[in-house]
Amino acid sequence: MRSLLAAAALALLLTACAQPPSRDTIVLLPEQGGKPTAVIVNNGGKQVTLDAPYAGARTGGAEPQAYRSSDSDVKAQFGAALAAQPARPRSFQLYFVEGSDAFTDETRSTVEQVFAEIARRPAPEIAVVGHTDRVGTDQSNDALSLRRAGLVRGELLKRGIAADSIQASGRGEREPLVPTADGVAEPRNRRVEIIVR
C-alpha cells in the first residue's frame, strides 16, 4: 500500500513537471557526398518523413506541416548553432610492415599528419581503433585488433599525447576497408585507424 502511494505521488509529480508543448521547425540538410538521408518527424502520433535536402516540417498545429526550406532560411534561423559546430572528426589509416610492429614508410608520414591535425584542434581527443582481416575466429580477431590499437596508443603516448585523451578499442574484422570472404588474408584490412576529434 505504501509503495502504491509512493508510485502515485511520483506519477503526480511527473505529470506536474511535464513540459508545455513546443512549436518546432525541423529541416533536413544536404548530405556530404550526396548519400541517402532522412529524418522521421513524429508529432502527436502524426508522422512526416523528411528525405530530401531542405525538406522541412513545422509543428504547432493539428499535425506537422511539410514545407520546403532553403540554405538562406536555415542560415537565418540556425546560423549560430551551425557556426558552433565542432570540426568534423578526421580519420587516418596506419599500416604495419607485415609480421612486425613497425610502421610502413607511408605510415610514418601519416603519423606526421595526425600530429598536425591534433595541433589544429581545441581540446583534441584521439580514438585508436584496431582492425583485422578475416583470417581467424571473431574472438581472436577482437583480441588482435585491440592489441594493435594498444601498440599505436603506446606510440602516441611516447610522443607526448596525454593518456586521458587517447582511447584504444578493437573492432576485430567487423569493418574491413576491402570487403573479402571469410578466411581471406588482406593486408589493407590489417590496420589501425586513428580518429582525431
Added chain:
Amino acid sequence: MKSRLFACTVLLAGLFSASAGAADIGQIKVAKGQVSVERGGQVIAATPGLRLQATDVVKTGVDGSVGITMTDNSLLSAGPKSVLALEQYAFDTTTHQGKFDATLKQGTLAVVSGKIAKQSPEAMTVRTPATILGVRGTEFVVSAETGQ
C-alpha cells in the same frame, strides 16, 4: 510557472541523484558567450575540453552557443537560449551498438549523427517537448519554441 519548474527540477534531481559517477560520453569543443552544464544539481561553467556525462543538461545564454562532439563522432551544436538534455547515452566501441536520446527543451540545435545511428538507425532519437525525431540520415537542424 518558473518557480514550479524549479521546484520540480530540484525534486527530480534529488530522486535521481543516485545515478552519478558515469563515464565520459562527449566533450565540449566550442563555447561562445554564456554556456553552462547542469549535473546532479550543480552548475558548471562550460569551456572547451569539459567532458560530458549522461543526464547532463547543457544551457546557453542570450549570446551563447555551444559545440559538442560525442564519443561516437556525433556532433551537436546549439544556438542562443537553448536547453539540451543528454538523457541517455551508451556506445560500445567494439560493436558500435548503443543508445542515444537527447531532448532540445528549447532553442536551436544542429545535429550530425555518428556511429550509433549508422550501426542501428533506431538507436538514436532527438526530441523536443512536442516531437520525436527518428534519425535515419545524418545532418539536420531543429528548433523548439516554447510558449512562455
